Amino acid sequence: MAGSKFNELCSAYSNAQTNFENFRLDCHSIATSLVDEIKKYMEIPEQRFSLYKINQNNEFQVVPPSLVNALVLSNDSYWHFGVGLTVCKADNSLQEELILVHLMIRKEIDNQFFVKYANHEEEFEVFKDQPESFHSFFDFLHETIIESYKERLQQFLGEKTERKLGYLQ
Template identity: 25%
Template sequence: MRALWPALTSHQETRGMPEAKTKYDEICLAYRKSRKTFLDYEYLCQVFARDLVDGMIEYFDWPQDQEITYIPLGEELDPNNRFYALSGAMQMDDESFWHFGLELTVQEPGGSYPLPFLMSFFIKKVGPHFIVKLGPQGKEIRIHEDRRGDLTPFYDAVFVQIMSFFARQYQDAVTKGLKEPGFIMLSPTADNL
């Protein structure tokens, strides 16, 4: 797994920045420092999200020839331009969670009747913990930044949710089109049911 950037000390944050000569300069430096802190936070969450997804795909032994698509949640999808990098799909909600959709495809044995489904992940970092929610109303799962290599219980929880969706909610999703977004739903790109 990739290492996260270490937190910068106050000295490191100001090193290389010009000294403020006016009140305006002080305001601009405060903005620069705040913006850098936010961008570092965004990057940490992106790296964690990528590690989380990559680890989950590996844990599930997902076929390597199948496409994995990141989708921004809450946006109309342009069928001609629906491929996003994770960083482009991640957006922040009003509770400071970065959220994104992950589209995977399941199929009948032999590759028939492929069905894309969408999982929605919400991630933020508070102190030394990443907080992950499976769906907008999901329970918050705390993962210590030093325990990122041991995510088997998290992956098992995702597996249980996927199995539950196909056992209990799939028929309603197909026939009624589940209106409330949950952790798992049929992808907006699903057209062959």
């Protein structure tokens, strides 16, 4: 029984499970670094930051503040999740807008990691244990948000509005 064909199948299954778990943990780690670094780099107050799961209908669903609740592996081999940035006119203003950003992370076989936001082709390579490798992506994201305010006429109909970036329709 030790070297049976069935045991070989079980061993292959076990190896595949271990490989996937390592892949999942690596991607979770890089996503955690991305979240930690974006808050630090952009100086986002904790109460102005939120995490979202992107469901199968590409809708944002708020989740408890743990990234594991937001990450979803899709058929496109990307891990998808959303971040929410609540911006306001002034610190104590009731007028605010929730900016929802659909983020995507993927890992190559050779341990390369790439991040992008949905509906945009350009990927940014990021590296484990190199927080500065995220900065070009954050600068791009920052500029994209700024441009979305400059280019689009926004009707502020109420005190709370919403803006979606990288939202798949």
